[in-house]
Amino acid sequence: MSDQSTTFIAKSTVKAADKEHRRKINFNISRYNAVVPTGKQQFSNIDLAREKAKNIKWRAIETLDKQLEAFEMNSAKRGVKLLWAETAEEALGQILNICRKKNCSTIVKSKSMVTEEIHLNKFLGKNNIESVETDLGEYIQQLDGEAPYHIVTPAMHKSKEDVAKLFADKLGTSPNLTPTELTLVAREKLREKYRQAEIGITGANFIIADIGGIAITENEGNGRLSCAWPKTHIVIVGIEKIIPSMGDLDLFWPLLATYGTGQKLTVYNTILLGPRQKNEIDGPEEMYVILLDNGRTNILSNEKTRESLYCIRCGACLNACPVYKNIGGHAYGTTYSGPIGSVITPHLKQMDDWKHLSYASSLCGNCTEVCAVKINLHELLLDNRAEAVEQKAYSFAEKTAWKVWKSAMLNRKLMNIGSGKLKGWMVNRFVKDWKKNRSELVFPQKSFSQQWQDKHTKRD
Numbered sequence: 497m498s499d500q501s502t503t504f505i506a507k508s509t510v511k512a513a514d515k516e517h518r519r520k521i522n523f524n525i526s527r528y529n530a531v532v533p534t535g536k537q538q539f540s541n542i543d544l545a546r547e548k549a550k551n552i553k554w555r556a557i558e559t560l561d562k563q564l565e566a567f568e569m570n571s572a573k574r575g576v577k578l579l580w581a582e583t584a585e586e587a588l589g590q591i592l593n594i595c596r597k598k599n600c601s602t603i604v605k606s607k608s609m610v611t612e613e614i615h616l617n618k619f620l621g622k623n624n625i626e627s628v629e630t631d632l633g634e635y636i637q638q639l640d641g642e643a644p645y646h647i648v649t650p651a652m653h654k655s656k657e658d659v660a661k662l663f664a665d666k667l668g669t670s671p672n673l674t675p676t677e678l679t680l681v682a683r684e685k686l687r688e689k690y691r692q693a694e695i696g697i698t699g700a701n702f703i704i705a706d707i708g709g710i711a712i713t714e715n716e717g718n719g720r721l722s723c724a725w726p727k728t729h730i731v732i733v734g735i736e737k738i739i740p741s742m743g744d745l746d747l748f749w750p751l752l753a754t755y756g757t758g759q760k761l762t763v764y765n766t767i768l769l770g771p772r773q774k775n776e777i778d779g780p781e782e783m784y785v786i787l788l789d790n791g792r793t794n795i796l797s798n799e800k801t802r803e804s805l806y807c808i809r810c811g812a813c814l815n816a817c818p819v820y821k822n823i824g825g826h827a828y829g830t831t832y833s834g835p836i837g838s839v840i841t842p843h844l845k846q847m848d849d850w851k852h853l854s855y856a857s858s859l860c861g862n863c864t865e866v867c868a869v870k871i872n873l874h875e876l877l878l879d880n881r882a883e884a885v886e887q888k889a890y891s892f893a894e895k896t897a898w899k900v901w902k903s904a905m906l907n908r909k910l911m912n913i914g915s916g917k918l919k920g921w922m923v924n925r926f927v928k929d930w931k932k933n934r935s936e937l938v939f940p941q942k943s944f945s946q947q948w949q950d951k952h953t954k955r956d
């Protein structure tokens with residue numbers, strides 16, 4: 497068993513028994529569930545919209561090389577400096593180079609899962625560069641020294657009382673502040689950081705091939721400030737975020753808003769086309785876009801799993817997953833949690849270390865049912881399990897146990913040996929973990945074939 501697997505089991509065991517955690521998550525997810533149907537009403541045929549979005553992403557991913565080249569060519573026309581990063585280390589090195597060139601000591605950052613994936617804040621901190629999260633949820637998490645809990649709502653596991661207490665502890669405010677007052681405190685602190693920052697870093701929800709543009713979706717306006725106020729703007733984004741045309745946003749923007757937060761449209765939707773141009777009065781003087789691979793081409797090369805690159809990170813599959821709702825986002829120990837995280841992490845990292853996530857699923861199919869772009873998530877989890885077996889990513893003990901089980905199940909004589917009591921005694925000795933939260937396995941006194949024979953003998 498890998499270290500990651502042991503940690504996952506330990507953390508999820510604790511969280512699953514934490515009733516207060518479950519209460520907060522159920523409350524927040526119930527609010528999400530209440531508004532999603534309203535967002536869906538804007539589509540005359542929501543199923544068709546999802547199908548169409550899936551087809552657009554299919555085309556984008558099947559022609560990824562050409563789409564990325566088109567993006568490179570078109571973005572360069574308006575002065576974007578494009579960098580390609582094969583690994584997290586390469587991307588971090590590129591960001592550090594830019595920071596050194598700009599003599600940068602403070603960065604303002606908007607919410608980006610890719611920056612979490614490459615552990616950017618930690619890296620910048622080690623290099624004496626302060627990186628400040630400006631999305632309120634991310635700001636709360638950064639104050640608390642925690643990673644995001646959810647890919648859309650980073651502080652979903654915290655109540656407003658938890659946040660008031662955190663602000664009181666870290667910022668010295670009153671522990672009884674209301675959400676509005678807490679937001680104003682964050683706003684005041686962050687304004688100062690915007691003024692100081694030499695560089696703003698953002699992710700991107702979509703990269704648009706035909707216009708060489710970057711699309712950013714957010715509800716707070718902090719993303720716009722992060723890319724427009726500092727003199728230098730760095731975008732870091734995974735290569736799978738490509739869409740072929742600006743016209744595709746007509747579908748993707750409302751779809752992302754509906755499945756992400758139940759809104760018809762997110763409050764701020766911005767398309768960025770390079771740094772400030774000669775005839776423009778605002779915007780950064782320089783704009784860099786770092787296109788990150790970091791394991792995505794492994795997924796691309798796998799015909800089955802490739803579909804997971806269609807993901808628009810709406811978070812709906814996390815909210816629908818009974819496992820996620822019980823163990824929470826942090827137990828996964830990964831940047832991307834929930835069903836989509838369980839599908840992609842073993843391919844982005846090592847199958848051997850992360851295959852256990854494929855089993856963090858009841859295979860109920862709810863994730864597939866709610867996915868904004870109709871990714872067959874639960875089937876991909878099964879494919880991961882199969883792949884782990886093909887890659888021999890299992891222990892000797894596991895292999896032996898299944899071998900013995902298979903031989904017994906395929907041999908009628910062996911199956912008929914011993915009473916139900918004896919079989920129960922033997923099997924229950926090997927399933928100690930299973931029994932921790934369950935009653936003992938009880939075998940019938942007679943095997944199926946013995947019962948069958950009895951039944952037919954009596955009839956004759």
Ligand code: SF4
Binds near residue numbers: 808812836867869873
């Ligand atoms: S897999 Fe589907 S439901 Fe899950 S985050 Fe991605 S787009 Fe949303």
